[in-house]
Amino acid sequence: xxxxxxxxxxxxxxxxxxxxxxxxxxxxxxxxxxxxxxxxxxxxxxxxxxxxxxxxxxxxxxxxxxxxxxxxxxxxxxxxxxxxxxxxxxxxxxxxxxxxxxxxxxxxxxxxxxxxxxxxxxxxxxxxxxxxxxxxxxxxxxxxxxxxxxxxxxxxxxxxxxxxxxxxxxxxxxxxxxxxx
Numbered sequence: 001x002x003x004x005x006x007x008x009x010x011x012x013x014x015x016x017x018x019x020x021x022x023x024x025x026x027x028x029x030x031x032x033x034x035x036x037x038x039x040x041x042x043x044x045x046x047x048x049x050x051x052x053x054x055x056x057x058x059x060x061x062x063x064x065x066x067x068x069x070x071x072x073x074x075x076x077x078x079x080x081x082x083x084x085x086x087x088x089x090x091x092x093x094x095x096x097x098x099x100x101x102x103x104x105x106x107x108x109x110x111x112x113x114x115x116x117x118x119x120x121x122x123x124x125x126x127x128x129x130x131x132x133x134x135x136x137x138x139x140x141x142x143x144x145x146x147x148x149x150x151x152x153x154x155x156x157x158x159x160x161x162x163x164x165x166x167x168x169x170x171x172x173x174x175x176x177x178x179x180x181x
Contacts, residue, residue, distance in 0.1 A: 028155030
C-alpha cells in the first residue's frame with residue numbers, strides 16, 4: 001500500500017510540475033531555456049529559499065541589450081541612488097536594476113525623462129506588492145511549495161498586476177478626461 005501511495009504522490013507532483021511549466025510558458029511568456037533554469041533553481045535543495053527566489057527572479061526579468069550612452073549610464077546612477085535611498089538589498093547590477101535603468105534611459109530618449117519624478121511612488125507600490133506576495137506564500141510549509149508559489153506568483157502576478165494597472169488607468173482616464181464611450 002505504501003508503494004501505491006508513493007506512486008500516486010509522485011504522479012500528482014509530476015502533474016503539478018507540468019502545470020507549473022505550462023503556466024510559465026503560456027502566461028508568463030518564459031522561454032523553454034528560462035523555464036529549465038527556473039525549475040533547476042526550484043529543485044536545488046542546497047540553496048537557501050532567498051537564493052532560489054533570487055535566481056528564479058533573475059531569470060524572469062527581461063534582458064535588454066543596451067550600449068553605454070543614450071542616457072543609460074545616468075539612468076544606472078539613478079537606479080543605484082534609488083536602491084541606496086530606499087535601503088533595498090538589491091545589487092545595482094542585477095537584471096531587474098538593469099531593466100529599470102534601460103527603461104529610464106528610453107524614457108529620456110523619447111522626451112519623458114521627467115517620469116523619474118514619480119519613481120518613488122512606483123517604488124512604494126512595488127514594495128507593497130512585494131510584501132503582499134511574500135505574505136501570501138508565507139503560509140506554505142514545504143520549501144518546494146514556497147519557492148514554487150513565489151515563482152508562479154511572480155510570473156502570473158506580473159500579468160495580474162499589469163492587467164489591474166491597465167484597468168485602473170482606463171477608470172482614471174474616464175474620471176480625469178471624462179466620457180466613457
